[in-house]
Amino acid sequence: MNPANVSPTLDVLFQRILARKPDAPALIDPLNKPRITGQAPLRLSYREADRAITALSAHFIEAGLPANSIIGVQLPNTVEFALTVLAAHRAGLVVAVLPQLWRHAELVAALNRTAARAIVTSSTIDGVAYAELAMNAAAEAFSIRHVCGFGTDLPDGMASLDYAIANPSTTSRTVIQDGRKAALVSFDVTPQGFRPVPRPHLSLIAGGLAISLESDIPQGATLMSGFSPMSFAGLTSSLVAWLLSGGTLVLHHPFETDVLEQQINEERCDTLVVPAPLALRLDELNIAARMPSLSNVVGLWRAPEQVTSSPDWTARQASLTDVYLFGEAGLFGARRGADGVAAPVKPGSHGTRRELPGSSISGEILVTPKGTLGLRGPMVVVSAYAPPAPPPDLSLAQAPRDYVDTDYAARIDRTTGAINITAPPSGIVTVGGYRFLAHDLQEWGRRLGQGALLTALPDRLSGHRLAGRAPDNARAREALLELGLNPLMVEAFRDRAGAP
The missing domain is CATH 3.30.300.30 (ANL, C-terminal domain)
Structure with a gap:
């Protein structure tokens, strides 16, 4: 296969930056990491990050994890998360992100549904013994063959990934770098129930582009992420946006406002990614005076029906981009103008910037016949949400289903032509x-x-x-x-x- 004819993977994006500037800062831990996990904060260059990724990849291979198998990851918003995701991809594995609020019942259900072969976690997160949770879940997930973690005082039977990084191996295997290969499994809850949502690399990159281009994140940006990475939106707004910018990713484990402000100022971050309600609260606290280095703020709305009624953005030195999240189905962004009012969103294609004719397309928004919001495009995995096939005798009467119905109630404003999202999914x-x-x-x-x-x-x-x-x-x-x-x-x- 000609490498020029395939789309890149996340590891290819990382290695391209590594080749250009190996000694540039790549990943920076939260200042309060000792409180979160009991470990000292790390600051890694691209060269240092690559060594750790290679060592972790070798560990996964030597643990007997076959290529294309699924590895569950439940980690805080620290450097270890980025290293683990990239190492898994380098080893040809698929990452299943497990939200930190999940405990035994949800963990077992997710691991069994995906037939995961391994779990990666931290010894403790905010005082909770996640290593014990992982071991107990693994005992009821019969596909699990390897449990590993970061931190000290790991339980018997759990392999130390800190040891793997400190004692690197040269083991490797050939992995075809093709963006069409599976990269991520996240988990959604729809009115029809709990469902895994698998995505290839190109879908993740499309999600990252939808955020980074709409918000105009510059090349070489110093990006602060204060959003949990255990979801499609969390991963694309931090890890993928960082790889697309080729800059530095500064991490903050939600949430201590004073620590966030201190680190933004010390690292001179120009871009901030946080939940939108928090961004608006920071604006009320005079974000321009308190964090003068910021020029871009990306606010992620888990409740997108609240965007149009949100307060105006008043900071003038930093723009705000509202990112509408629809569970794990997909997302789109709309950058606010100089007036600070939430920008209208109209049906049809959305791309890098709405006001630029001919901009590349990252997706399409539509209102379905039943009055709900539909999404389609490269980031949307239609097959994960497709309804059951109709009976053979009715198949000819069914219209093709090439979009995902988010089940968010929506209507088109007759005056402006904009879409109004009026209610979340019922149930x-x-x-x-x-x-x-x-x-x-x-x-x-x-x-x-x-x-x-x-x-x-x-x-x-x-x-x-x-x-x-x-x-x-x-x-x-x-x-x-x-x-x-x-x-x-x-x-x-x-x-x-x-x-x-």
């Missing part, structure tokens, strides 16, 4: 970056017995917030922990001092 509860089926909340509440209630309440910043009530909240929390549920459900039953 889906979104708490920050975490999505549940409303039915599941009710089911878990019923398991707690008579008198217990678990429900979702509307929240302006995160979409929803969880609230619980039980005759004994402490016992309810213990029961949910024993069921292996995530802390959002557990903390819904926290005691509220002074509550009415």
Whole structure:
């Protein structure tokens, strides 16, 4: 196969930058990493990062992981995440991102659904023993053959990846670098239930381009990412945007505002990627005066129906790009103008910049016949969301399905022609970056017995917030922990001092 005829992979993008400027700064850890994982912060050049990637890749190969097998990754927003993803790709593996809020129940379901062969995690993250969680999940996921982690005090049977980096091996294998090959599996929750969403490298790159070109991230940018990387949007807005710019990726594990501000100023970051509600709060705190080096802010909206009603952006030295997220289906961006008002989004193609005729196309937005928002384009994996095939006798009556229905209610404004997203999918509860089926909340509440209630309440910043009530909240929390549920459900039953 002629390499000139295939699209690049993420590792090819990295190696192109490595060849140009091996000693330039590549990856910088959060300042508060000792609190997050107990490890010292790292600052790696492209040459140093490449050595670590090569060592990790060799470890995965020597562990007996076959090419094209899936490796589950549950890591914080630190240098180790970027190194692990690129090392897995260099070894010909596919990365399945596992959100940090996932505990035993979700981990086991995801590992079994994808037939993952390995898990990578950290010893602890914010005081939670993630290594123990991974070991317990691996015991119930029969495909798992290798469990490894970063950090100290790893449990027996878990291989140390810090040791692998410190004692590098030269083991390698030939991997065809083709952007059409599978690269990522993320996990979505739709009205039809939980589903894995596989993507090739070219789909990830398309998502990164949609963000970086719309927001005009410059080449050689110093990009600060304060968004969890355990999703399609999180990975493309940080790792992929960094590789496309060929600059420096500075990481911040959400979320300590003072630490974020300090690191932005110390590293002179010009681009900031954070959840949009946080970006708007920083604007209220006078982002121009407090972080003068910033010229680009990328705000990611997990609740895209809230964009049009959001406050105006007032900072003049830094532009704001609203990025609309639709679970794991896809995304698009719209950069605000000088007036700071959210830019109108019209149906049709969207590309590098809406106002530039002939700009490259990164996707297409449409309103479906049932009044919902549809997406299609190179970043959208239609097959992952395709409905079941109709019966043979009805197949001729079915229109071709070349887009993904996000199930977000939408309509076209007759005056402006812009799309108004009016409501999230029915039956889906979104708490920050975490999505549940409303039915599941009710089911878990019923398991707690008579008198217990678990429900979702509307929240302006995160979409929803969880609230619980039980005759004994402490016992309810213990029961949910024993069921292996995530802390959002557990903390819904926290005691509220002074509550009415």
